[in-house]
Amino acid sequence: MLRRHFIRSVLWAAALGVSAAGHAADAPKVLVVGDSLSAEYGLARGTGWVALLTQKLQADKVPAQVVNASISGDTTAGGRARLPALLKTHQPKVVVIELGSNDALRGLSLQATQANLTAMTQAAQQAGAKVLLIGMQMPPNYGAAYGKQFSDLFGQVAKANGAALVPFMLKGVADQADALKLFQADRIHPTAEAHPTILANIYPSLRKMLP
Template identity: 50%
Template sequence: MLGLMVLFGSAARAESPVILVLGDSLSAGYGIPVEKGWVSLLQRRLVERGFPYRVVNASISGDTTSGGLSRLPAALELHRPAIVVLELGANDGLRGQPPMAMSRNLSQMIERSQQAGARVLLAEMRIPPNYGPLYAQKFQATFGELAQHYAIPLIPFLLDGVAGNPALIQDDGLHPRAEAQPQILDNVWAVLEPTLKS
């Protein structure tokens, strides 16, 4: 099952290269109008700055790297993306999954995306310190290690400038508010834009 695929842009732009965002609630826009989420804002920025890409949001709230791995082949086949943005792992951490298992899943997603001809960007995730410093450190390090191993761009902590700011986080203490989405987009854009230009 592909889950909810949100496509931006008109049918006339169907030939445009695709940026596939495979993520969880942080990219699905949990708790906010979908048009205010960073993925929707990304499509607008691409248009404003003259990049002829079409964004497909294949993010599902609550998804894990295991879920993403199971959904990825069909998404690659359907959309044939030029770029894949992987934003998964937070739910693995919140569930206390072993970082090695998360790493294996992300590795397979990177490899399958590359085999399909896509360039891959990996978003770094972090977890709250109450999970223990050793686990939190191993969890965070996984993303940098994978980016280095596969020589792919790493988006430093997706929620940089957002996490820890109560004004930007919903009452559940986890999910960003609509007001936080432009900052998240800026975090992604700093790494995505050079990829678009290369």
């Protein structure tokens, strides 16, 4: 669904590089591997939750470098394929995995999604990084059974591999009574106004993983 901006997102991810929240050359790196929800799809640059994370770390005087390797339209299979090179290049201390939504929206096998997330988690851990999995939920029209299976798989991967977990990235956004006002016209991507809430969902868990 999000492939039309894929090339632009690839170029943006390459240009973004490392955003320093601290000036020390040896500051730990936080690698974010995600899809359009982390790649600022439809947003002004610097207004997505990853950019806000850099600002928050600076404000809290936490020395860290944030690397946003998110690409709009990416799947867990794509993230799994990209991860080894990212780990080698950046040598992160923390890896944030925000993938899976596009798998479900495209009707891909949830067993494959779980296997890909497991492989990514284990690869990051074997490289010496801590892992934070970002969970998602599907809209009700996908069916209760499917939705539960999808939302549960993130917790299952986290528990099986000793990774940290944010159960629902869009808590306080997608579950609001007037949620549509916090989404762009496509009703899929949150507006800039929603991203501080997204960061608030993620930051407490992430902060515990940094010195």
